[in-house]
Amino acid sequence: MSERYAARKVAKSQSPAKQGRPGATRTRLARWSKYVLLSAAVLAAVTPVYWMVTISLKSEVDQFASPPRWFAFTPTLAHYYDAFFTRSFAKYLTTSLTVAGLSTICAVTLGTLAAYGLARFKLRGKLDQRLSLWILSTRMFPPIVTAVPLFLMMRDLRLLNTITSLVIVYTALNLPFVVWMMRGFFRELPRELEEAAMVDGDSRLGALVRVILPLVTPGLAATAVFCLIVSWNEFLLALVLTQTDASMTLPVGIAGRVTQYEIKWGVMSAAGVVAMIPILAFAMAVQRYLVRGLSL
């Protein structure tokens, strides 16, 4: 990558337009306008989020002040205390953590095994390829299409308003993604690795666990983090399947407060900040895999 830039730089300095004083001024101007544009974009991206953080830390007087107080206010943690100790947000948070954790474990376990099977074996009639495409295609359904029948199925099974229903549904939601990510990682490894281990007396599964899995650990971790993000952020299915305080996730809890008649802005913002923090941390952790993960 850096070689390419070096080459480009050389090419640039050789181009006739960039020689002489007026050209140099123009380049400097171009660089400065680049910084100005990028800073404006970053400001636009970050300011609204910063505003929510300030609202979560402001007393009501400061919240409703006009003109808006961007920096000059006395911070208070009262809304966080209110949300997580006097209201049910601690419960929603626990539910979100449980659902995201359990569904990620299920999806990663099942999906990794299937991905290994699809990456390493040629099945009769190109079944391996056809199955891979079919698995991917189940990811293309708009969620509202399955939300209606899933609600009715869960009602029939008496699983509405349970954490179980969400774990099951999110496992299925993440499975195609896990299969395709892990299939890609497995295919990058040479077959000789397992074959060598198997000649040494390992079984196929033994070779998978002892030789292959350690090599795909970074990819596996990134895949798991993506599943956590999806499960943590998911809203529509959670809204449809859970409506009680004991079973709703953080997004549904927050949405319930937002659409109420009288809105507690501070409490809502505090909950929003708490819902946002783990996601930003996770996202930074998987930056390297973002493009691969998001374009699947």
Add this chain to the structure above:
Amino acid sequence: MMRSLGKNRSHAATVRGRETALPYLLIAPTVAVLVALSIYPLIYAVRISLQTGSGEAARWSLANFTRLASDKFFIEALAHTFIYAVVALTFEFLLGLGLAVLLDRPLRGRSLFRSALLIPMMLPPVVVGVVWRLMLNPDFGAINGTLKGAGVNTESLTWTASPVLALASVIAVDIWQWTPFMFLVLLAGLQAIPQEPYEAAIVDGSTAWQTFRYVTLPLLKPAILIALLLRTMDLLRVFDQIFILTEGGPGFSTETVSLYIYRTAFRFSDFGYAAAMSFVLLLLTNIVSVGYIRLLQKQEAA
């Protein structure tokens, strides 16, 4: 020596024997879960969409589908979805491309800029809803507060509460949240373009614009198509942010197809009709994705 070889061979044979079953055993649980939670629900939806009445009184009929054509709310929801998708896609693409070009060349603070620009895309959709309700609130929101400070009369600027501005407001929020996605995918595409064509363009004495138009854009086309495909699919099914920001209101002014299906199923308990509408949405997204994939294949063949 011979004995150990023989032992090895028989071991290999048993391994191979077991392996005819092994891949199926590995794949079966995943297939079972997906059949139960993706395919069975679809069949279930087909069934209820073809029935009217419920329980004992249920009857097979096409009524749910014939009703679609004369439902002016559904047509209007389709129109909103279409406007929403086209406008948001256009802005997200142009802004994302611009940002990607700005960050393609090495620059001090580049990775910091990149990370900061990606923040909106990472937020839970519900949090995006909260953030923008706070920004757009007509009375104490940061936008109207700032405008008031600048001497602008904000009385008519009620954003999501105004029938005129509500759709534009939710579209603007979508652009805010998802431009980073376009930026990310297009930046990755730009970085994958080899150096040689650029050098050739410089030797030919092309201007920066000519290089961009005749070298960068054609080479970037596959990444552009993939980014547009993924965004279009998401835009056609948009639900979360609009639900939080306006719940489809005021009146019907921001109701998209997904919101209308949700309302039909979970407010009016008309599950059959909701299922019928969801098939129209499914068909629509399929047509669009097949179109893009054709373009992609043509691109690869060329």
